[in-house]
Amino acid sequence: MEENLIVEFSIFALIGVGFLVRKLNVVTQQGQKSLTNLVVDVILPCNILSAFLSSDTGTILTDGIWVLGISTVFHFFCLLYGRLFFRKPPIGERNCLRFATVCSNAGFLGNPVAEGLYGLEGLALANFYLIPMRVLMWSSGIAIFSGSRDWKSTVKKVLTHPCIIAVELGILGMLFHVQLPVLIKKPITYLSNCNTATSMLVIGMILARLELKQFLDKTVLFFSLHRLLLLPALVLLACSLLPVSVTARNICVILAAMPVAANTSILADKYDQNSLYATKLVIVSTILSIPTTALWSMILLHL
Numbered sequence: 001m002e003e004n005l006i007v008e009f010s011i012f013a014l015i016g017v018g019f020l021v022r023k024l025n026v027v028t029q030q031g032q033k034s035l036t037n038l039v040v041d042v043i044l045p046c047n048i049l050s051a052f053l054s055s056d057t058g059t060i061l062t063d064g065i066w067v068l069g070i071s072t073v074f075h076f077f078c079l080l081y082g083r084l085f086f087r088k089p090p091i092g093e094r095n096c097l098r099f100a101t102v103c104s105n106a107g108f109l110g111n112p113v114a115e116g117l118y119g120l121e122g123l124a125l126a127n128f129y130l131i132p133m134r135v136l137m138w139s140s141g142i143a144i145f146s147g148s149r150d151w152k153s154t155v156k157k158v159l160t161h162p163c164i165i166a167v168e169l170g171i172l173g174m175l176f177h178v179q180l181p182v183l184i185k186k187p188i189t190y191l192s193n194c195n196t197a198t199s200m201l202v203i204g205m206i207l208a209r210l211e212l213k214q215f216l217d218k219t220v221l222f223f224s225l226h227r228l229l230l231l232p233a234l235v236l237l238a239c240s241l242l243p244v245s246v247t248a249r250n251i252c253v254i255l256a257a258m259p260v261a262a263n264t265s266i267l268a269d270k271y272d273q274n275s276l277y278a279t280k281l282v283i284v285s286t287i288l289s290i291p292t293t294a295l296w297s298m299i300l301l302h303l
Contacts, residue, residue, distance in 0.1 A: 011109075011286060014197055018204020032205045036269050039198050044263070045166035046191035048134060051107070051127065052170025053178065053185075063121075063248040064128040070244070070252050072132040074235055078102045079140055081231075089219065092274030096264055097223060099144050100281050103137045104227065104258040106130060108196055109289070113254060117297060118247055125251045131171070137263065138163035145271040203265045206279045217280055224259075224285040228292040232257035250300045257296045259285035 021027050027035070082101035086094050104110070107130055114122035142161055159165075172178070180188070235256040239249040260281045268278035 010196075011200055014200030015204040015207060015283075018201035019208045020204075021201070022205035022208035027205060032202065033269075035198065035205075036202050036266055039195070039202060039266055040270050041162050043191050043195050043198055045162040046188045047195040048138075048163060048166040049170045049173070050188055050192035051130070051134075052167070052174045053180065054127075063125055063245050066242070066244045066248050067125050067128040067252055068131060070235070070239065070242070070248075071129040071255075074231075074238075074252070074256060075102055075132045075136050077234075078231065079136065090274070092268075093219070093277045095144050095273050096268055096278040096281060097219075099141050099267070100223070100227065100260040100264050100278075100285075101231075103133060103141055103261040103263060104255070105261050105282075105286070106133060106255040106258040108262065109286075110255040110258045113258075113293065114251055117254065118251065121247060122251055125248060126255060129251060129255050134167050135164075137261070138167055141263075141267065145267050145273055199262045199266060202269070203262055203279060203282060206265050206269055206275050207283065209276060217277075217284075220277075220280045220284045223281065224288050227260060227285055228257055228289055232296060246303075253300060254293070254296060257289070257293060259289040 022032065078101045079098075082098035086097040086101070088094075089097060106126070110130070111123060111126050114126035118125075138161055142164070173180075232253050236249070236253045239252055244252075262282055265275055265278040265282050267273075269275040
């Protein structure tokens, strides 16, 4: 629990720095756009590749396969859920809501929470859980924001996107236990370690364009309750019907209860969608996740 609070505080501290440097014009609007491109096209791919290559698939294979299967079904369900329930909002908000339904902050926030609650076993299982989300984030997620109705064009954009290439290489590297030479691995690791800071800075810069009263948005609060309470409750119900271990079940529920992915703001900004609305989704859901994550931790502890 303490680890989770430290992570949450760190996020808001970094967002605050981004807010200040944009308000003080240390970084211009054009500079913000360039930083967004750097994050999406360089830093994030390195982060994805590093995460896959650092995953240990041999120690808890049985639980890992269960977690992978549950996560795959859950994220495809979320993809359908977003299409069915978010048809009325304007296209910019609609795309953000659909992306945010599928993609949570289970990587950055979920990993330390999983490790803090369930040790190294929890951290390893969390990496299995994240595989389907990472694939969908950089395939269907990119397609949601690109707005392209040309399937061939969309597939081409997806397959050639730096992040999905990193996913493909990462899966192959993880399955075949590839060990990169130190001269290649070190630069990738250094760039990967920049992901959290740079992503949060960009969100803070986007936030600088948002009036405080704009956070009082009923649709954002309503969505946050779905993201943080309803979806993990559905995962808990499904897991209770399956012969999975307690740890595997708990990991799936906790990670399903994570707030909206920070990349929602990053990608909305990159593809000229409603990045202000995306930022509201990220900020409000992250704030609300502090008590809801604690609630889910207590519920799972007593089941």
